[in-house]
Amino acid sequence: MQPGKRDKRGYFITFEGADGCGKTTQIQLIKEYLDKKNIENILTREPGGSDLGVHLRKILLHYENPVSNIAETFLYLADRAQHIEYKIKPALESGKIVLCDRHTDSTIAYQGYGREQNIDEIKHLNSIATAGVIPDLTIVFDIDTEIAQKRLQGEKDRLEAEGIEFHKKLRHGYLEIAKNDPKRVKVIDANKSIERVFSDTIKVIEEILNV
Numbered sequence: 354m355q356p357g358k359r360d361k362r363g364y365f366i367t368f369e370g371a372d373g374c375g376k377t378t379q380i381q382l383i384k385e386y387l388d389k390k391n392i393e394n395i396l397t398r399e400p401g402g403s404d405l406g407v408h409l410r411k412i413l414l415h416y417e418n419p420v421s422n423i424a425e426t427f428l429y430l431a432d433r434a435q436h437i438e439y440k441i442k443p444a445l446e447s448g449k450i451v452l453c454d455r456h457t458d459s460t461i462a463y464q465g466y467g468r469e470q471n472i473d474e475i476k477h478l479n480s481i482a483t484a485g486v487i488p489d490l491t492i493v494f495d496i497d498t499e500i501a502q503k504r505l506q507g508e509k510d511r512l513e514a515e516g517i518e519f520h521k522k523l524r525h526g527y528l529e530i531a532k533n534d535p536k537r538v539k540v541i542d543a544n545k546s547i548e549r550v551f552s553d554t555i556k557v558i559e560e561i562l563n564v
Contacts, residue, residue, distance in 0.1 A: 363445035364562065365486070367456040369530075370494035371523045372513045373501030374543045375550060379494065380454050382551050383558065387450060390564060395444050398454035400432040403439050414510035422468045426475065429460050434482040442486060450562075457483060458491060458530050458538070463512065466526025467519050487537075490561050492554060493527045494543035 370376045380396060387394045401410035409432040413425065420428075433456070444451050457479040465472040498521045505513055531538040539557050543550050558564075 363448045364450045364490070365441065365445060365453070365488045366450065366558070367453045367458065367488040367491045368494070369455060369458045369462070369491060369527060370543060371462075371496065371498065371501050371520050371527065373504040374494040374496045375504070375547065376494045376543075377454055378547060379550055379554055380452055382547075383554065384452055386555060387452075392450060392562075392564065393448065394450040394452055395440075396452045396454070397436070397440055399436060399456055399459065400429060402436040402441075402453070403432070405435045406432040414512065416511065420511075422464065422470055425468070426460065426464045426470060426478070429464070430478055430482040433457070433460075433479070434484075437483050437486050442484075445486070453488075456488060456491075458493075458527070461530060462523050462526035466522045466529070467515070469522075489537070490558075491534075491538045492557065493531050493538055493540045494550070495524065495528065495540050496543040498524050500544060 368376050368380050384394060384396045399406070400413050401407050409428055413420075413428050413432075441451055441453070460479060461472060461475055464470050465475045498517060502517060502520065528540070531540045541550060541553050541557070545553070
């Protein structure tokens with residue numbers, strides 16, 4: 354789909370970034386912005402965007418025993434396949450804008466760059482899980498790793514609790530993803546205030562959606 358031209362299929366926007374980047378706050382603000390303009394949209398997330406995904410999310414983020422890297426990857430892929438089939442595709446086919454908190458690029462960043470698994474294999478598995486559905490736009494909220502870590506308060510999930518070197522790999526991974534796919538992936542400086550980050554993000558979305 355060409356930027357600025359939405360068809361009956363709707364529009365698929367994913368939001369990415371390391372833990373603590375402020376991504377979830379920005380997505381909620383974007384949804385409120387679209388709602389005020391009476392633009393049909395749904396807000397969803399991975400993992401946990403489907404009924405099955407809710408159960409998988411509990412395992413992925415809070416399972417207390419060791420999980421093999423490969424098992425972890427396939428659990429994310431199972432969540433994604435269910436999510437695409439029963440939530441994302443129907444919403445796109447009805448003409449809605451889909452706002453998704455994490456998607457395929459998270460698996461590349463976390464399991465590929467973070468866990469150091471084969472990135473080409475992950476891309477292939479992602480293509481199977483998504484049945485060819487690709488985001489029209491991906492926004493990566495880039496933030497200094499030390500700042501992001503300080504933002505994480507309270508009890509941490511399995512991935513948030515990984516060491517700082519792991520999270521530095523994630524940041525590098527996301528920037529590499531953006532570098533390799535600049536038409537789809539736009540990087541926003543998330544070191545700024547919530548208001549500035551929102552302003553920068555909305556400029557990108559307005560330009561792409563022509564709203």
